Each structure stands twice: as C-alpha cells, then as structure tokens.
Amino acid sequence: MSVRVGVVTFPGSLDDGDAARAVQRVGAEAVRLWHDNPTLSNVQAVVLPGGFSYGDYLRPGAIARMSPIMEKIIDAARGGMPVLGVCNGFQILCEAGLLPGALIKNAGRKFICTDQVIQIVNASTVWTNAISADQKLTIPIKNADGQFVADRRTLDAIEAEGRVVARYVRRNPNGSYRDIAGVTNEAGNVVGMMPHPEHAIDRLVGPSDDGLAVFASVMKALVNR
Template sequence: MTVRVGVITFPGSLDDRDAQRAVRLAGAEAVALWHGSHDLDGVDALVLPGGFSYGDYLRAGAIAALAPIMSEVKDAAGRGMPILGICNGFQMLVEARLLPGGLIRNANQQFIRRDQRLRVENADTAWTSGFEAGQEIVIPLKNADGGYIADAETLARVEGEGLVAFRYLGVNPNGSLDDIAGLANERGNVVGLMPHPEHAVEAGFGPDTPSAMRSGEDGRTFFESAITAVVNAAA
C-alpha cells in the first residue's frame, strides 16, 4: 500500500518542501496541496507546515485557518484522518478549533531558534505511536508566537484527558503554560506542536547528538507513525 500524505502550502509557508521531503524519507508519497483548493486529492494524511502565513500580523494562523481548504481539513479530521500541524500549522489548528487553547507571542518577545529537548507525554496518537511515553527527544524549534495559553478550565481538561502530546524539557523557550509543546485531540488523529520534526529526519542535517554532529533523526518517527496508522486502519 502506498500511503499518500498531503502537505498544504499557504502563502508564507516556508517549510512545506521540508515536510514533503520528510514524508518521502519516511516511506510515503508526498502530495502538494494548495490552500485555495477544496480538493484533498485523495490523500491518507495531512501536514500543515510551518512558516509565516498571510494574516499572521493580525494573529498567527487566524486568517489561514479560514482558507478554503480548511473546510476539507475539518471534515477530514472528523473522519479520523491523521493531521499534523507544525508551528504555524499548529497555530492554524487552534484557530480552527481543531485543538484547544491558543498561541501567543513568546514571553521574552523574541524569535527563538534552538534544538529543543522534549518529553513524549502521549504515545497513543497517530503521529506519536512510534515513541514511548516518557521518551526524551530533540527537535529543532523556531518561532516567535509559540506561547501556549488556555483558560483554567481548558487547561485542566487538556491535562486531565491526556491531550498533552509533548512538553519542553530543560528550558521553556516561549512561556507556554505547563511547558506544553504539543497537543492532540481526543481521538488522537490531530496533533499540533511548535518544534519542527521535519528538520530532524536525516543524518547530517538534524540536531547534534552525543554520537555525532547533526545526526539527530527523532523527527522521522512522527511521519513513520502516521504511515503505520494509515496502513493499520486499512488492514
């Protein structure tokens, strides 16, 4: 079975090609999709990539969340399709109410770029099943509006229902409540996170590890997990 993963390009997307490359390295077919279309081209999973989409000056992801293709994204999420939002894509998912809470300017008001340690909190989603709960990974992070916020009731629900997918370790780079770096929906098919797993998929280009410089490949597991989820669902 050939798994087809759609990567949606919005005006201002800058990591769409990186996401397509990650999909291919994980063993699936990458399908380029356009924000102004209503056609998902029969894909099995979706990635909303990072960047700085049009309208971010109003609120990150707010205008992109109203793009024509987002109607199809919402329908696909309701059907259980695996959907991953990375950085700006995570912002779109919360603005589209596919994930709870919101994302605001980093607490230090600065753009942050670093290799970020994370702890896997939920290994039961379509995008995290290849990890172990409690596993520590390193994924590059680069954002200006990555501070996760939620009201007290929403935060209690997110924590109580196990919707936190990842937490920052070592340092909280953007002031996110409860060190939250990524979330999942109740069904586990929609995941959003601020760090960029597509930048840690191939030795020689990823984060440094104790074994070698730029050898980190933790990000590939996200995409391999989704491929496995699609194959298992079709079995």
C-alpha cells in the same frame, strides 16, 4: 500499500518542502496541496507546515484558517483523518477549533531558533504511536508566537484527558503554560506541536533524526488500519 500524505502550502509557508521530504523519507507519497484548491486529492493524512501564512497578519493562522482547503481538512479531521500541524500549522489548527488553546507571543517577546529537547507524554496518538512514552527527542524550534496558553479549566481538562502530547524539558523556551509543546484532540488523530520534526530527519543536517518517528507513526497507523 501506497500511503498518500498531503502537505498544504499557504502564501508564506516556509517548511512545506521539508515536510514533504520527511513524508517521503518514511516511504509515503507526498502530495502537494495548494491552499486555494478545495480538494484533498484522495490523501489519507495531511500536514500543515510551519512558516508565516499570510505574513501572520491579524494573528498567526487567523487568515489561513479561512482558506478554501481548510473546510475540507476540518471535515476530514472530524471524520478521523490524521492531521499534523507544525508551528504555524499548530496555530492554524487552534484557530480552526480543531485543537484547544491558543499560541501567543513568546514570553520573552523575541524570535527563538534553537534545538530543543521535548518529552513525549502521549504515545498513543496517530502521530506518536511509534515513539515510547516519556521518550525524549531533540528537535529544532523556531517561533515568535509559540507560547501555548489556555484558561485553567481547559488546561486541567487536557491534562486529565491525556491530551498533552509533548512537553519542553530542561527549559521552557517560549513560556508555554505547563511546559506544553504539543497537544492532541480527543480522538488522537489531530496533533499540533511547535517544534519542527521535519527539520530533524537526518543527522547530517539536523541535531538528530528524532523527528522521523513522528512521520513513521502516521505510516504505522495508516498501514495497520
């Protein structure tokens, strides 16, 4: 079965190339999608990559959320299509209302670029089903607006519903509430995370190859449908 995974490029995307390579490494076809073209080109999943779409003007992800392709992605996600948002992609998903909460300036008000250990809390999503629950992954982070925030009611709800996908361990690099590094929607097909799994697919150039499991998960889910 040929699996087609779309990787969206917005003006200011930086990590679309790495995301496409990660998709290819797990045996899927990476389909490059331009933000201004309102078609998904028959893909079966979508990755919104990291970067600084539209220079983070207004606030990160706010303008990208209005790109023509996002209306197609929102409709597809609500219909069950797997969608992964990494860093800026996570911000876009929150702006689009597909994920709860918001991402604001890091608690230390500084850009952070470092390797980070996270623990997978929910291993049943489309993007984590090839990972064991409580498994720890070492994955790079690089963000200035990576602090995940939400009101207490929302935080309590996503905790109770098992929608926290990953937490920071050993340290909380950006002040995210309850150490949250990633969340999912109720259906488990939309996931956002601040760490960059696409930068951890090869031990030669990254801290680990732990990030491959994220992309292997969506392959597993799509092939077994």
